[in-house]
Amino acid sequence: MRAGVESDDIYVALVADLARTGMPTTIMGVALAGVGLFVALALGHTILFAAVASGVLASACRLALVLRQMRRLEGGPLAPREAGLWERGHVLTIFAVASSVGTLVGTVFAQPRMDLQMLATGLLFGYCSGVVTHLFGRPVMAASALLLAALPAIASAAWFGDMPHGILAAMFGLFLFGAVQAVFSAHRTAIRQIRLRLDMARLARSDVLTGLANRLGLREAFGRLSRTDGDSVAIHCFDLDRFKPVNDRYGHAAGDALLQELGARLRLLVEAPVLAARTGGDEFVVLQPGVRHAEEAESLARRIVHALSAPYHLGGETVSVGLSLGFACAPSRAANLDDLVRRADAASYAVKRRGGGVAAGGPSPGASWAGVRAAGADPGAAAC
DSSP states (O other): OOOTTOOHHHHHHHHHHGGGOHHHHHHHHHHHHHHHHHHHHHHTOHHHHHHHHHHHHHHHHHHHHHHHHHHHHTTOOOOHHHHHHHHHHHHHHHHHHHHHHHHHHHHHTTSSOHHHHHHHHHHHHHHHHHHHHHSTTSHHHHHHHHHHHHHHHHHHHHHHOSHHHHHHHHHHHHHHHHHHHHHHHHHHHHHHHHHHHHHHHHHHTBOTTTOSBOHHHHHHHHHTOOOOTTOEEEEEEEEEETHHHHHHHHOHHHHHHHHHHHHHHHHHHOOTTOEEEEOSSSEEEEEEEEEOSHHHHHHHHHHHHHHHHSOEEETTEEEOOEEEEEEEEEEGGGOOHHHHHHHHHHHHHHHHHTTSEEEEOOOSTTSSOOSOEEGGGOOHHHHO
């Protein structure tokens, strides 16, 4: 029941909102049980007992589903496919409750009991208002639930035969139309708000010039890393050699164009879960998780230097810059971002003094291997 205008991020956010419906689900289950049992006892219809029992059971199942989804969301956002599975669970339970309400109120409006019709009207309006208020994020599901709940009451009231019930049926129909329209209107508004929120979140975590992550994006990505035994995480720090002369000779616009091209090359070079970030003017950090061997970190470092050292074509001019890259590794379970950046940055400055290239940073203080060595001098397992 996914709308065509929903991107994956928006769809996941809207399905996640279904986990916040525990209280209205509980209230509706209690109201359905109380009103339904009273009406079923008053009319003595076996079908009403079955309908009420199924609705209360569906409410309990949905409450359990909501609680499970809340616990799942504590572990991080849903994937789109997983969100679809959660949505289907909500669809089944919501449709069961809506069918129960529809059966109950439809039966009541076929009876000449004004007291029971008053209770049924309150139950129907309470249910429909809850659907509009809390389920608009899934508009097709919400509209279907409204129809399942309200159409039996409209049909029974119209079939009753007198003028007041005919007017009541017309009113129910108008309110139903308004409720469905409100659901789709609220859904469109929610999409705009979520899209704006996601855009703002991306801007807060991204470097506007290069499209890479910024410091906040880097730190959050590091915090989300899985801490698996046997894996290491590598941090690559580098800045550009001879970048200032480009700015001085060709202007800051040319310097910005070079940084944009560099960002594009980096995005092509690294794939998730590897993350590239711009942390300063011409300073960059690459986060490389899941490193099994030191050679993997060194290989990525050399590919970065090779790709980014190639000439840049800027407005008819061809310019070249160099890189001074340092990298450092640590076991994933014990890795600390600030320590890794400090070690990699120290290696970067050390290799810059030698004329640029790649260097491996030494281990954390207290480890058996110290200092900064050129990567070509076998950084080995001591680095990772």
